[in-house]
Amino acid sequence: MYIRVFKNGTFRADVRLKGITKVKTFQTKKLAESWAISLEKNIKLIPTLSHDAIIALSPDKIDFMGGTELFSSLGFDVFAIQNKERLKQINELSKKELLQLTAHQIESMGGAELFALAGKRIRYKTLRSVCGEYLEHWSGKDYDNQMYRVNYWCSLFGNKIITDIDIFDIRDQVDLMIEEGQRPTTIIRKKAVLSSIFKYALSRGYIDKNVVVDVKISNDAKQRNRVLTDNERAALLDSCRQSHWDKLYLLVLMALVSGARRSELLGLRWNDIDFKSNVALLSDTKNGTSRTLLFPSIAMAELKRFQQTGNGLLFESEKNPALPKDIRKAWAKALKIAGISDKDILNADNSVKIEKYTFHCLRHGFCTALSDAGKELSQIAEMAGHKSIQTTMRYVHQGNDQKQKIVDELAASYGL
Numbered sequence: 001m002y003i004r005v006f007k008n009g010t011f012r013a014d015v016r017l018k019g020i021t022k023v024k025t026f027q028t029k030k031l032a033e034s035w036a037i038s039l040e041k042n043i044k045l046i047p048t049l050s051h052d053a054i055i056a057l058s059p060d061k062i063d064f065m066g067g068t069e070l071f072s073s074l075g076f077d078v079f080a081i082q083n084k085e086r087l088k089q090i091n092e093l094s095k096k097e098l099l100q101l102t103a104h105q106i107e108s109m110g111g112a113e114l115f116a117l118a119g120k121r122i123r124y125k126t127l128r129s130v131c132g133e134y135l136e137h138w139s140g141k142d143y144d145n146q147m148y149r150v151n152y153w154c155s156l157f158g159n160k161i162i163t164d165i166d167i168f169d170i171r172d173q174v175d176l177m178i179e180e181g182q183r184p185t186t187i188i189r190k191k192a193v194l195s196s197i198f199k200y201a202l203s204r205g206y207i208d209k210n211v212v213v214d215v216k217i218s219n220d221a222k223q224r225n226r227v228l229t230d231n232e233r234a235a236l237l238d239s240c241r242q243s244h245w246d247k248l249y250l251l252v253l254m255a256l257v258s259g260a261r262r263s264e265l266l267g268l269r270w271n272d273i274d275f276k277s278n279v280a281l282l283s284d285t286k287n288g289t290s291r292t293l294l295f296p297s298i299a300m301a302e303l304k305r306f307q308q309t310g311n312g313l314l315f316e317s318e319k320n321p322a323l324p325k326d327i328r329k330a331w332a333k334a335l336k337i338a339g340i341s342d343k344d345i346l347n348a349d350n351s352v353k354i355e356k357y358t359f360h361c362l363r364h365g366f367c368t369a370l371s372d373a374g375k376e377l378s379q380i381a382e383m384a385g386h387k388s389i390q391t392t393m394r395y396v397h398q399g400n401d402q403k404q405k406i407v408d409e410l411a412a413s414y415g416l
Contacts, residue, residue, distance in 0.1 A: 001036040003029060017043045020073055022066075042066050046074050054081045080117060086110040090118045102161065104320070125206045127165060127197070128158035134200045149193035156263070159323055162201055167211045170194070172328065174215055176262070179360040188217050226355040227365045232340055239337035245330040247315055250302045252334075252362065258293045259366030259383060262359045266324035271311045273303065331359060 002014040006025075013032040015022045020043055026032040042065045054076060062068060068078045080087065086109055093101075098120055106112060112124050131150050138146065156173060157165050170191075177187045195212035202210050228236065233256070240249040254265055264282050272281050278300050280293040295303070306314070317323045335342050335357060345354040370380045 001033075001040060003032050003036070005029070015039050015043075018047075018074070020070070022070075039066060039070075042070065043074070046071060046076065049076075051081050051084070054078060055084070057082075079113075083110050083114050083117075086114060087118050090115060090120055093120070102164065125162050125201070126158065127160055127162050128154050130162050130201050130204075130206060131158070131197055133204070134197050137200065146193065149190050150197070152190055153194050153197070162198075163207055165211070167214055168328070170212055170215050174217060175358065176360055179358055180261075184217060191215060191217060226357050226361045227368050228340070228357070228361075232338065233365070235338040236334065236340060239334040242337065243330050243334055245325070245327070247306065247325070248327070248330045248334060250299075250306065251315055251327065253299050253302055254293075254295065255359070255362040256366065257296055257299050259363050259370075260293055261363060262327075264293075266313075266315050266327070268314045269311045270308045270314060273314075275300065275304065275307070327359070 002016075004012045004014065006012065010025050010027060011029045011032040012023060012025045013036040015036050017040055022039055024032070024035055026035065046065065054071075057065075057078075062071065062078060065071075071078045090109060098115075101109075101124075106115065106124050109115075131154055135147070135150060140146065157169065174187060174191065177190070178184075191212060195210060198207065198210040198212045201207045237249065237252065237256075240252045243249065251265060254260065255262070258265075260282070268280055268282075272283070274280070278295050278297070280295070282291045282293060303314075312321060313324055315325045315327075317325050332342055340357045341354065342356050342358070344356045347353045366383075367380050370383065375383075
């Protein structure tokens with residue numbers, strides 16, 4: 001140990017022991033000597049510690065003794081020693097088991113750093129992190145549109161581990177875009193970007209297959225126009241009340257009375273809800289603008305049954321509360337109980353007799369109900385968050401009864 005005094009009045013402690021060299025400057029000689037004495041003591045002590053003793057050390061104690069760097073300089077990998085049992089567990093996993101681990105399981109077993117220490121290959125990349133890498137390597141033209149489409153998929157699946165995104169997730173989203181009336185060329189371009197991202201992930205070894213290429217989109221992609229009858233609507237709401245997921249009725253009720261998109265509702269947080277004004281603020285919609293949803297008292301009463309404070313999601317996943325609930329199973333079961341088909345019912349000649357019913361059809365029903373109630377297209381467009389009347393017209397589907405009423409009123413006006 002050597003203490004050196006500088007002209008500015010500070011003191012530098014130099015410790016050279018067992019091949020370890022450490023230097024640190026202090027305001028007083030006493031502090032410098034105290035640090036140097038403690039360090040020399042720990043340099044002598046650490047080599048005498050057993051692995052069990054190191055395992056028992058707290059992070060604060062390790063820092064007090066000189067930190068993991070000092071331990072490493074003396075030949076002790078604290079991280080590896082303290083995670084000995086976890087490393088043993090990791091090393092016993094087969095290659096298949098390693099690649100099937102979820103992000104939560106990886107964290108519970110010590111995190112990606114521990115797997116890397118064990119020399120094990122795992123899949124822990126989120127779509128968002130892969131997209132970041134993809135854009136860094138992307139050298140094509142029209143970066144703005146590329147970024148827009150990348151952000152589109154990140155807003156949906158960004159926090160999911162890329163290996164957890166399957167063909168059903170992508171197919172559901174493509175179907176939703178079709179039902180929203182997006183042009184086939186628009187959908188194809190969005191899908192092409194996602195496919196490029198998965199192709200990049202495949203080249204990096206993050207995935208084994210590009211599942212996006214198996215999702216087919218035809219150029220005559222059909223818009224769904226299915227609207228429930230009064231009896232079907234009542235049956236659906238009743239089956240939702242019976243669902244094993246206790247918030248399905250709330251979700252479907254909110255969709256019915258507000259016309260909100262599934263993604264908009266699933267993205268709502270409790271601090272978006274104003275219980276005094278019976279409204280919810282949508283800060284990030286499909287059109288890129290904010291919008292206010294208004295709810296009748298029946299929907300607000302159901303909301304209050306689950307009311308929470310903070311900014312948590314209304315419809316959170318049980319597995320990961322930071323992500324929205326995957327409603328597919330609960331929704332499909334509710335439709336089945338209500339006797340509503342989630343697949344097209346065909347005639348003998350394979351023409352569609354009854355169209356399948358999807359969650360987005362609730363939005364069509366909302367717009368149609370407003371039209372049947374005599375509301376103007378401009379009012380319906382505003383309530384639905386449409387930028388153009390042309391979009392709204394695709395959502396309004398008058399039945400034969402409504403059309404018959406119109407022609408009867410016309411005949412009456414002619415005095416016939």
